Each structure stands twice: as C-alpha cells, then as structure tokens.
Amino acid sequence: MAAPTHTAATAAPRRTPRGPLRVRRPRRHGSETLAAWLFLLPSLAGFLVFTAGPVIAAGVISLLDWNLFSPPRFIGLDNFARLGPDDTFWSALGNTAYFTFVSVPLTLLVSLGLALLLNQGLRRMAVFRSLLLLPYATITVAVAFVWVWLYIPHDGLINAVLGVFGIDGPAWLISDDWAMPALIVMSVWKSFGFGMVIFLAGLQAIPQQLYEAAKVDGASPWRTFREVTLPLLSPSVFFTVVTSIIGSFQVFDQALVMTDGGPGTSTTTLVMYIYRTGFENYEQGYAAAQSMVLFAFIVVITAAQFLLQRRLVHYDL
C-alpha cells in the first residue's frame, strides 16, 4: 500500500524541523488544496449567495428609489439625505442606543452575579442552573405576551408586588418614560441565561491553585475577585459584551409585541423602523439606507471593542 510511505514522508519534516519553520510540501499541496475547496464548497456557495451578495446588494439598493413593484430608479445619496430631517429615524436610533447601553451592562451584571453565585460549590448547582436558563429557552414572542400581562397598570402582578412595598407603580407599557425600562427588564430576564452559562464555563476553567495562592497571601474576597477572577474571566466577558451589543442593536420581537413601538415613538427601535419602511411602506431603498447606518454603527462599536480588548482582555496570565 502507498499510504504508509507517503504519510512518513510528510510527517518527517514536522517532527524534525531544520532551518526555517515554513517547510514547503509540494507533493501533497495540490491534492490538499483541492480537498480544502471541496470541503468549503457548500458553505462558501451559500455564504456568497445569501450573505456576501446581499450585503453588496444592500449597498446598491440604498441608492435606489424602489417600491418593489415599479422599476427601480437610481437617486444617488438621496435616501441618506432623507435621514437628516427624519425625526422618527433619530428617535429610533436614540431608542436603540438607550436600550443597548442600559440592557447590556444590566444583563452582564445579572449573568456574572448568578454565575458567581452558582459557582460557590453548591451541591444542587445543576438544578438551579437549568431552571435559571429556562427564560433563555423560551420564545421571545410568547413570553412577551406574559410580560404584557404582568405589566398591566393598576392590578398587574408587578404593580401589585410594588404596592406591597407602598410603591405606586407606573402604567408601564403605556407610559412614555416607563415603556422602554419595561422592555429592558423583560429583555434582561430573557437573555441573562446565555451569559450565565458562558461565565460559568469561564469560572470553572480558572485553575484552583490561583485561589489557594490568593488565600495564602491573605487577599480579601473582593481583591481576589478583582485580581484573579476578573482578569481570567475577561475573554468570556469580552465575548458576551460583543455578542450582546450586536444582539441589542437588533432588538425587534419584544418591542413589536409589547408596545408596537409606542407610546408615540418612544419604543420604536431601528429594526422596527427598517421593517416598517421596507415592508409596510414598501420603500426598499430608504429601508436599505437605514440598515447601512445600523451596520456602520455596529462596525464602529465592535471595532472600538476590539481596540479596547488589547488593553483589558487577558488571554493568559
């Protein structure tokens, strides 16, 4: 058989590297390249047709005046110019930013707090973990209805509980000021489980000796947390922050069900506005322009996070 000799021939240079590390292996390279492209083909084809193509198309469509039914007309940057005086767009952008910058830190704190709590060596940890993960496993649309019910003014469960403490709860979802906080509370409840699991996995990967060393040094729990736990957990924190910011910028389901963007435009999110513009008003070009702005924001914020990552995230100690 040919297989043994040919494996030996390729394995040899790797085991005894002489000179520069980049050893060319011309004999296998051709077949390996072919194999690689065959393995890549299904994913790459789908990726090109349904992701890369549409991204480019979105850029082109944002330059058109197009209602899907009559032929598109090229109008240059007019769609982007329209954004300037469009109050609803700016309020949608503001609402999305408000939602993101409140819900992401809150979710992070809750996930981290619960992960720390569950990581204290409890015997029934797995049971609590499963139960606390339940909200994450529910359908947003479905549980959004329960939250509407919980938020009913006057006699809803939440205001009833607040009443026990002598607090006169607001008319949550129909109040300009409280509709967004209500959406945020629901969203934190829905999504903290994901971060909690990631943090638990991260916490369990921290070598126990580090804690023992900290103990020998007489470090306080807070100091141990700040100087051992937090730095070693920073890759998980980074991953969770990046994914939850991207997710929050796309908030849609709960806002559609719970407030339908109201009262007024106080909970209209960017994605809701894109959806309305494109699929209710049939202004595909204008909707695409809005989505390009959303994209730009996400790119800027994600890039900023990757820059910060260099200073704040420790991949090893």
Add this chain to the structure above:
Amino acid sequence: MTSDVPALAALRRSPVAARRLLVFTCFLVTAVTLTPIVMMVLVAFQSDTESMAARPSLWPGSWHPENIGRAFDLVPLGRYLLNTIIFAGGTALLETATAALAAYAFARLRFRGRGLLFGVYLTTLMIPSQVTLIPQFILVAKMHGVDTWPGMILPHAFTALGVFLLRQFFLGVPRDYEEAARLDGANRWQTFIRVIIPLAIPAIATLAVFKFISQWNNLLWPLVISNSDSTRTAAVGLQVFQSTNGTQWNLLLMAAAITTVPLIVLFFLTQRWFVKGITMSGLGGR
C-alpha cells in the same frame, strides 16, 4: 485594606450560616426568575371571565384544561408547530453540516488564501441580519421562493458563526488521531467522518441546538417571507392569534405556552451536553 461588614465577617466565621444564605439566595432568585413562566401556565388554565377580569387573579379559581383544545381550534397551532420544526430543524441541520465541512478545511487543510477567507467569514459575524433582510427578500421573491420551504430555510442556513465555533473545536482535536487513521489507510473524507465528527459530537450538538433555538425564536424573517398557513411559524402565528382574538389572555397565553413547551423540553434534554460544548469550544475562556 477593606473594612469588613460585620454581618459578612460573621458569615465567614460560620460556614453553615453562609451556606444556608447561599442556598436561600439561589431559591429566591430562581423563584423570581420563573414567575413569568409559571404565570403563563396558570393564566392559560383560567376561565375566560377570570382571565379577563379587571383585577387579574394569580391562581386559577377553576382549572380549564379544555383551553388547550380551544387554542388549537382558534388558529392552526398544530400546523404552525410543525412548520416551526421544519424551519428550525432544516436550518439547524443544513447549517451544522456545511459548517462542519468548512470548519474542517479551515482547521486542518492548507490552501492558498485560507487566512484571508477566514478573515472575511469572521467579518460577516458583525453584519446585522437586517442589512441582508431586504436583498434576501428580493432574491427569494425573484426566485419565486416566497412562502416555500427553500425560500424560508436557505437564506438562514449558512452563517459564519457555526464555521467559527466548529473550527475552534477542531483545532483542539489532537492530530495524532487523524494520523493514526491515515496509517490505517483511511482517506481524508473517511478521517473526517469516522474520526473528527464522532469526537466533535458535543460541539456539533451545541451548534445545532443553539441554531434550533434561535430559529424557533426568529420572528422577522418568517414574518417577511411566509404569508400563508402553509409555512407560517409559531412565532408569527402568535402574532396572528393576538390580532384576531384581541387580548383573550387565557387562550393567548395557552397558545404561547404550547409553542414554548417543545423548546423547553429540547433544552432540558440537551443542556448538559451543550454546557460541555461551550466549555470545549473555548467560548468560556481559555
């Protein structure tokens, strides 16, 4: 440097009390967290008058299990559930299969442009699905795919995230296993199917479950692309339910609970697996 709060200091001296406080906190947090889900189920079994009362009651005065049947009668809930299984299952299967193949190429095979192509894949992780929503809709509409399964499934069956996750995992599989298989005369495809895939089952299952959950949850794409009961998913169906039935809380929440149950069951069955999968794919840290 830190002055201890007396209560905390006392707790540290008495491990039993500390442990009890810990368990109590866990119970409390879990109870608060589960309240909305429990309420969903309780209200779902209330009578029409009770659930519509001005002052909502927490515990059903009388139980109405027939609400289950009524929810199925009001809208084709069974059909919606089946549709959701086809949609979420189809995207999860296709995504996992294509991602595993691509991830293997990125993790194990050398070819020109590998770094660049992987970089392009990674960049697309940042693209919000709303950017591609309109072009994808137009593309599917042009190909007469509106309201069809290929039109529903294909645009959401290829994402960079799956490739990224599985590549992370494959990188951690020792090369010796593959070399051993090669020595036994296995070709690359056989090595992939018989060695790599079985080792990667937890990671692949994690990806499949995550994808299934996120697609079961997906409202926007089905809302845009399906416009009849033949492809309408449960998430969209609930929306229809609400608009055609006002706020008949007991039936609405019954329908909501019914569409959530399969997901929770799946989740309970697989969660041990995928907590392990998260740890192994390196998402949890190092």
